[in-house]
Amino acid sequence: MSTTALPTYDDVVERYEPVIGLETHVELGTNTKMFCACPTGFGAEPNTQVCPVCLGLPGSLPVANRAAIEATIRIGLALNCSIAEWCRFARKNYFYPDMPKNFQTSQYDEPLCFDGWLDVEVDGEMVRIGIERVHLEEDTGKTLHVGGATGRIHGATESLVDYNRAGIPLVEIVTKPIPGTGAKAPVVARAYVTELRDVIRSLGVSDVRMEQGSLRCDVNTSLNLPGEDWGTRTETKNVNSLRSVERAVRSEILRQAAVLDSGGRIVQETRHFHEDTGDTTSGRSKETATDYRYFPEPDLVPIAPDPAWVAELKSALPELPRVHRTRLQERWGLTDLDMQSVVNAGAVELIEETVAAGATPAGARKWWLGELARRANETGVELAAVGATPAHVAELQRLVDEGKLNDKLARTVLEGVVAGEGTPSEIMAARGLEVVSDTGALTAAVDEAIAANPAIADKVRDGKVAAAGALVGAVMKTTRGQADAKTVRELILARLGVQG
Amino acid sequence: MSDLTRMTAAQLAGLIAGGETSAVEVARAHLDRIAAVDDRVHAFLHVDAEGALEAARAVDARRAAGEELGPLAGVPVGVKDVVTTRGVPTTAGSKILEGWRPPYDATIVERLRAAGTVMLGKTNMDEFAMGSSTEYSAYGPTNNPWDLGRIPGGSGGGSAAALAAYEAPLTIGTDTGGSIRQPGAVTGTVGAKPTYGGTSRYGLIAFSSSLDTPGPCARTVEDAALLHAVIAGHDPRDSTSIPAPVPPVVEAARLGATGDLTGVKLGLVTQFAGEGAEPGVMAAFRDAVDALTKLGAEIVEVSCPNFEYALPAYYLIAPSECSSNLARFDGVRFGLRVGDDGAKSLEEVMSITRDAGFGPEVKRRIMLGTYALSSGYYDAYYGQAQKVRTLITRDFTAAFEQVDALISPTTPFVAFPFGARTSDPYQMYLADLYTIPTNLYGGPAISVPCGLSEGLPVGLQVMAPTMADDRMYRVASALESAVGTLTPPAL
Incomplete structure (x- = not known):
């Protein structure tokens, strides 16, 4: 067997046309769960935020959370969707121990919101992403597999289930297939999830933190030759950061191209993304598709939102991030290019908060886009998770402005902040880094x-x-x-x- | 004092309130009766003597303290084992829940406790309420007090037999396709299925969510109405519960007891004209119709053409919902777990547990439902059945534009001997031929004794429009005043 060099990305996207699609799950930040009054706080002791309803005990019944329905409608409106006048929940039946009832109460052919779009800016151009549907469902519990090498169920000697998360309201946002983005497909995917995250955050309905799982993303990818029908798609799961969204699409494009180039065919399957290698590996095959036996949930009455209420929610929507950014750009006096680099770095809100904490826009931008962006890139984390907060950066800049730190010392202090040594003032004092002004x-x-x-x-x-x-x-x-x-x-x- | 166990709930409540007897004496009398006869009847799966006496003492203490007691305070009640009772075993007649003690009370149980009724224990039933004879109880059948070799009806045979055997003056049943009414009919007792949504399902272990309805069982119509009034009413924990006042059922039962049905128009369903029914049942029914006419009721015939599709539609909808509702019984969180030897996968353990824990009828219905909901079959089966349901509802709506209530025999045949209908499921399903349409429609219906056939009780069913539960009590009570209650032979 001869070894041929793997095709390069540029070569692949020259020959194949990728079609992508994204399914995003957002955990709503409601005080109580979707169908019971249990609290939803993150990080509680396992199985302490449970009751007969979210444990699926025999005889228990769900009651829908109005706040969750409202939040879903607001998301739908922000994504320019139509809101169903009448729709039902549906049961999705399958056996899995993290699902107490062995069915998930979800929505099937009657989503609460449907047929919308989200405009996303990529390299200075607007790309309109079609939104197929936005629906409401309940989250599952979490299974911890103990004793195996991988933490996956295979090889585990014991499985522990935490039902605290079971029943937390979950909104699923599904795009329409996105063709025609060519080489930019990975960047478009990332830009979409970023924009979606910003929109949802601006609504105040979720903290949308990918690292905590309150924003989860599945990426569908397929390749086809120009002029031919769309190819078989794969669904990549375990994509846990914005950066991973981009990497996962890119990696899947490369992998599928290699398969197709060697005369193989793409198997419709679920694939797992691996943060460390940037590769995807095969999960469960969807060729023998699970039959979920959906049917309308008989324990819940249909949702029929009053059109006047929907209109009220629509008129009360906050300024959307894109509009908000335009205003910030003016206020900060940035060129389009500068603003784009801020957006690309995921630094809009960080800079906004830093300015709010007292820094000048120029000072805030300098640190976030300079030292901290470099650092985030090196360590492979989101900028927001780099270890410094807007308050830290504002304080650092103030120390510089007051002449207590010079540029070189400030960098050293920032290293300490990122390393978790304390606030800039604390680190300056502890390490004796203050400018000698005596x-x-x-x-x-x-x-x-x-x-x-x-x-x-x-x-x-x-x-x-x-x-x-x-x-x-x-x-x-x-x-x-x-x-x-x-x-x-x-x-x-x-x-x-x-x-x- | 005459035998406390022979009295009606209304009489007992009066004696307790008047201080002529105590709740503890009443509870003891019934517990003694259970101890004396239940080895032959097997109406109870679990007797909570301690809990009953404690509740009775509390009622007596409240009375001694001068507190006002509710209309059923101190009256014993048996609860069908498909309804959750906090700390008291609840099996739904299944091995898969053997030993399970729920951490919470069903809403109707909360209401029973708040009303000061005294819960004697849990009554036997076909597993998960699937059956018409209690022969599918995993713990052995209940025997009909009229003839211990015959079935007491099902699924709520235990609740009905407990009444006929004088083990309890009141019991709770649940009715998905006739599980309150058919046992009432074949044991010569009264069983009422309220309007769907009129009584809370919270804590009722689901068989078929869109059909299940808890309701009262008693030896008299008035007692049934009194129990109905205690358990009914809106429950915010059940989304399908109707936020409206409880119809005036007790008043209606008392009005009916005057024996005057002048101005009441009753409909005989053409499609229930007796095909498939035992001649003795039809004869008793016709006599009852004559009695109702004498009471002043006007009787007309009403056609409900879609009723003939009710049974097939029911046997798609109920199994479909059950296949999903019963998925949670997997051995992971509660109840039976079999095969967990450390060598088997989770999926295997779930499968072995379900195979060991579910009986044949439950498995049959899970398979029927799983099939009916499958991709590619959904429209032809579940979807079609829902359309039939709509048509049946239209038949009812049209009928109630012509008449105040519909009447029919409750079930086509009297109590049959054990084993007579277990070999052919369809023969068993026919027991619910006349009761099922009401469940698909959601309206209320009651079975009241109307006579005997070959020495065995026959029931008459009164069906009323949704949330007009009072209407059926009036008619049933009037009939009761004319034909009297039935007394089974001594055990």
Whole structure:
């Protein structure tokens, strides 16, 4: 068997047309669960936020959470969807131990919201992503497989189930297939999820945190030759960050191309994305599709939102992120290109919050897009998860503005912040990084430098002011960079009786 | 004092309220009766003597303290084992729930407790309420007090037999296709299925969610109405519960007891004209119709053409819902677990548990329902059955534009001997031929004794429009006043 070089991405997207689609699950931030009054807080002791209803005990019955229905309608409206005048929940039947009733109360052919769109900006161009449907369902519990090497069920000796999450309201947002994005498919996917996240966050209905699982994304990908029908799609799960959305699409495009190039065919299946390698591996095959035996949920009455209420919700929608960003751009005085780089870095809200915490837009942008973006990129985390908060950055910038830190020292302090050592002030104090502004100490250092370099001092006294640079360097060296160079220079010139 | 166990609930409540007897004495009398006869009747799966006496003492204490007691305070009641009772075993007649003690009370049980009734224990039933004879109880059948070799009806045979055997003056049943009314008919007792949504299903272990209705069983119509009034009413924990006042059932039962049905128009369903019914049942029914005419009722014939499709539609809808409702019995969180030896996969353990824990009729219906909901068959079966349901509802609506209530025999045949209908499921299903249309429609219906056939009780069914439960009580009570209650031979 001859080894052929794997095709490059550019080569692949030249020959094949990718079609993508995204299914996003958003856990709503309601106080109580979808069908019972249990609390929904994240991180509680296992099986402490449960009751007969969310445990599916015999005889228990669901009652739909009005706040969750309202939040779903608001999401639908923000995504330009039509809102069903009458729709029902449906049971999705399958056996799995993290699902207490062995059916999930979901929606099937009567989603609450349908047929909308979301405009997404990619490289300065608008891409309209069609929204197939937005529906409401309940989350499952979480299974922990113990004893195996992989943490997956195979090889595990024991499985533990935590039902705290069971019954938390979950909104599923499904796009229409997205063809025609070519090489940009991975970037479009990421931009869509980013925009969707921002929209939902602006509605205040979920904290949409991918790392905590309150925003989860499944990515569908297929390839076809130009002019031919769409190919068989795969569904990639376990995509847990915005960066992974992009990587997963790219990786799946490459993998499918390699299969097709070698004459193989794509199997319709679920694939798992691996954060560490950036690859996907085969999960469960969907060729023998599970028959979920959907039927209308007889324990719940249909949802028939009053059109007046829907209209009221629509008129009360907050400014959408895209509009909001345009306003910020003006206020911050950024060019389109600068603003785009802020958006691409996922830094809009971080900068907004940093400015709100007292920093100037320029100062805030400098740190988030510079040092912190570099750091996030190196460690492969979202910018928001890099370890510094908007309050940290605002404080850092204030210390610089007050002259307590210079640029170099500020970077060192920021490293400490990211490493979790404390606030910038704390780190500055603990590490003794403050700019030496005590004129007494500086004067001593200046005198020392003049005494050690008499020839240079003479040149300065003779009017060759530029020569003072060498003396400044000497002082900075003895103060280990903790002095403000400008102040040092002024001191030297004053000492030598020269006007700066 | 004469035998407390022979009295009606209304009489007992009066004696207790008047201080002529105590709730504890009444509870003891019934517990003694259970101890004396239940080994032959087997109406109870679990007797909670301690809980009953404790509840009775509480009623006596409240009376002693001068508190006002509700209309059924101190009256014993048996609860069908498909209704959850906190801390008291609840099996739904199935091995898969053997030993399970629910951590919560059903809404109707809460209401029974709040009313001061005294729960004696849990009554036998066909497994998960699927059956018409109690022969599908995993714990053995209940025997009909009229003839211990015959079935007491089902699924609520235990609740009906407990009344006929004087083990309890009141019991709770649940009716999905006739499980309150048919046992009432074949044991010579009264069984009422309220309007769907009139009584809360919260805590009723679901068989078929869109049909299940808890309701009262008693030896008299008035007692049934009194129990109905206690358990009915809106429950925010059941989304399908109707947020409307309880119809005036007790008043209606008392009005009916005057024996005057002048101005009441009753409909005989053409499609129930006796095909498939035993001649003795039809004879007793016709006599009852004559009695109703004498009471002043006008009788007309009403055609309900879609009723003939009720049975097939029911046997698609109910199994479909049951296949989903019973999925939770998997051995993971509660109840039976079999095969968990550390070597088998979770899926295997679930499968072995369900195979060991479910009986033949339950398995049959899970399979029927699973098939009917399958992709590619849904429209032809479940979807079609729902359309039939709509047509049956239209038949009822049209009928109630012509008449105040419909009447029919409750069930085509009297209590049959054990084993007579177990070999052919369809023969068993026919027991519910006349009761099922009401469940598909959602309206109320009551079975009241109307006579005997070959020495065995025959029941007459009164069907009324939704939320007009009072109407059926009036008619049933009037008939009762004319034909009297039935007394079984001594055990």
